[in-house]
Amino acid sequence: MLATKMMLRALIAIVSVGLAGSALAKSSYPDWLEECLENKSVIDRFEEEADALCLLDESEIEYEGRGVVSQKVRRAFHIYDRDGRENARIAIQMSDGRKLDGFSAWIIYKSGKIERYKKNDLVEIALDRDKLRSDSYQLQLDRSESMREETVFAFEYETSKKTVFLDGAWRFNMGVPVVLSRLSLTLRKGWELRSSVFNSDFSEYSNEGYVHRWEGRNIPAVEIEESQPFSSLMTGNLYYTVHPDSKEMSRYPYAIFSNWNDVARYVDASQDERILTNEALVAKTEEITAGKESQWEKISEICSYAQSINYLANSIDLYNGGGMTPQFAEETFEKHYGDCKDMTALARAMLSCIGIESFAVTAQIGSDSWVYDEWASPAAFNHCILGVRVSDDAPDCSGVFEHPKHGRMLIFDPTTKNSSPGVLPYYLKGRKILVCSEKDDALLALPEMLPEENRVKREVTATINLGGNLNAELVQECYGGAAESLRGLYRSLKRDDFESFLRAWIANGTRDAQIDSWSCEDFFEENRFELTLSFTARRYGRLMNQGEMMLFSPVLMSRLQWVPPVDDDRKTPYLLSPHRTEETIRISIPENYMLDSSSNRKELESEFGRYSMNVSFTDGVLEADRLSVLERSVVPVENYGQLVDYFEQKSRAESSKVVFKQKG
Template identity: 25%
Template structure:
């Protein structure tokens, strides 16, 4: 019995104790390191990728990474991951570690955990992930892994190498091995271009001592700021760079035949549009059906990550993902004689670069509906004019809180790939004026002699402001909705109570969202001897943040364009008269404007302010000006009116 147990333990230990740690891992462990800032979680010692392309276009990728854990915050560097699917085969996967005391460990692929990558919006996906937990996850340990994947039929012959991350990188290398006679082009992002080294059929790029991406408030998405190399390769001598039109031609092959309308679908179109001869009204009815009645569920197998299901299948099942919803809506629009196009989009602003045509940055699909030029569209803000496709109304049928004529915040001032019959064209999605995204708060309140503030608050919103609130409120029960409002009010008041909460037009996106409640807050008026202090700004904050500009590297992404107005009235006890009111504030620059005014008339303290955010992002060179504006707004929000007791 003891001998059997010994053999079992020995068999297990051989899976994790290294009998031959690779030389590249040992070399990484001996790398000298420069001094890093205190608290740095770890450092990437080696990051090597070799992409070998075969004559049939298949790509084999070997990835090696080694890290040194520098603090307890870096323990997650002992987790190695690799994703694969029916399109990308996992060939091999190993991991190793060398502890601070010199102990060496190895974990083989059979010890890895495997799980699917589907979430609660996906019914099924064949994308999977293997995870290896590497032993000795302590400061001083070097962890490493290596995997090999094989993509037999790439969608597009290109690759992307991101060599900068939120850890410093000591050494990184990308090797492209092409068959004889093939060619490539390269594009660098957020980094100085490096000349490659040629070694036979291998093209090798190397970088060293790459700084970490700073974790800054309001920083653009990592892809928008990380150092990256993108490569196209061609099975011939290069004649022209791969273009956005080429990507569109490829996508047209995926959507061909998918928008065929069936008798059942045509009958539904007739039912929805019966008695309405107004084109935009009919478009709105069909858009509303797809938006509300087609549940968002994804089934992605192989190329299904890009290719939609047939419209008939989506209609019958009453579910689909973003590209499926666009497919069904496009088919139904055909039935009323309205032309439309796919727009491949992204929810991450700033990640699509015009100079490199690729689907890599896209993660979403919306629709562009062609409108007659003579149609009035003053109430439709999501309009773009295209030289060939004409006047286009953009719409996201996946967003359950964005009505026809508007765009979700992530799509505003972004980029999308318009798919036409002849190919693709990268277009600019429109920015929205602040007036389209409004928030208006009114409060009629009274303060008693004990300092209790009470009254009614009404908050009216539209555009992206309303969409964000609807997204939070719609799934909640009434008690949870009250709790959410209480949490928001609790950021500004203590010892308060909310009652008589009413929410209007929560599910009617065509109307403004209105939230009304009764508020009472004890000890709001602060007495200091014969003086009474009252803060005119009862609720809400307009200044987004205060930025640390000492070592700021990146631009700042705002919360988006908006126009926000507060109008507060506080009836003051008749036994007090004003002694000093806060000074009015007025700020105006290229990014925002802000005006506040405090007055007292007939026993009522009036406070009115207007905040207009005009930009979606602010260059780092203008952040000092932005900080100054935010500081002035904060000072105004904290100021108090001073009253004195009447003699």
């Protein structure tokens, strides 16, 4: 009996310890995370299609008045396998104007073990080592290596800041599926909110008193596919601007934007006091423009000088507009370094010395960026370039266009080293810009790139001997975007590395290729770049029947053997970039061989572009003339099969062989 009572007490103790342990584990993380973990059915639903699942992505922002904005962020990920472990990383954007008021993070293992991280576990990381004058940085925590299958990583933090800006953006989608995406904005009495939602039919909006909330549930992952348009054009995005009442506006210097004209005036004013000149700057302007008679020549010299400034990012006092204010032009001139807005301000100051009107122009560049007409905000842009009023005798070139308010205008990016004044860099083609002045300026779209502005013209002269070995000389002229790309590669790589690039390029179309010599010539003002290359390729011609027959492809370089994948279902539109290739190949054949067979001509015509290849043989020389033109187009998913078919036909044409046989 005693033994039975002792066993009962032991069992009660074990159960009590277990319950206490369970309570302790649950109390180690907040209720919001507990709710995420209880959603077992949704976790199971996405297991087969994702490496990780975002259980919650939430931001609560409160506008407290007098420029104070506080924010709470909560996020939790269920990691299905090791491939999803990159989601166990945190990067909190900070600056001297923003405070971190609280932070916690948790790892919850499948076994029930919990690890907790606090504020002192965060590591401060500079955003850019080049930023000599920047108060921006990140607080990071990386626990990706701790992730195991069926592990949960979650965190929450609170920040506060004082700012003149009351606008923002929210993206519902992620690279993984999202169970719940939620943004809440709390305003003060009498304040107004203007918002625009794009590609977010799944989101729901609610308003309770002064709290505005948007929610999206069970959102699929962002599809990442080759050659797709900006994902920001296909994902759910919310943009908003808060408008305080008149009393609050009188108490604090907010920067509020109702339209793009407001933005243009704000940016213009932020530069106005920074483009002042001094004696040294005036003297330098006179020096570099001396002897230049035309306005265009003087503008070109000043633009080229601004282009010589060393690029170093410079962002101070971001939350109060300092990120858009350049350093004084005389300071940039003296130190010979600055960022895009600094270079632009310097060029404007120098232009003012000779009485030429100029403007700051804002733009958005990058691999995934877009500007929506409906959301007027300086935050829509990440780059500052130069606009210059030019006379009617300025040359017709890609960088000069007719502005509806300001007349004929040159658009120039001082930060680029690969485009001369007058050339619109390829990365600005088709982008939206805002010319900033006191006039009624509006968003403008720069012209899209044409195939002729991204052109390659190539001539290859070659000889093939009785052993099938090839000796060739190539002369390639690149124009426009193609010239900028090859010029940039040539300038950025060491000579040996550039030669390795050329070797890999040749090897893509020939076997056992060796470079004998190469040289480059840069016609910078014309935006033309020329490459001359001599190379050999052993056994390029395949000999059959003890040399009785020889066969090879007449296309040596940039052979288009790749086609878009046909096995996978395409889920996003396909973006074709404009390009034009003109090529003539002449190969001298041993005199004891004659042409036996070839497909003489191939022509393709479609909405995507056109292609032709003509092969002829005269007086011992095989000549292949090739033309490929791709038009810029966004191919809908339903037309993807037609695109694949077009590329397949081109691939077959370029892979086809010519056959020679010995005479007699």
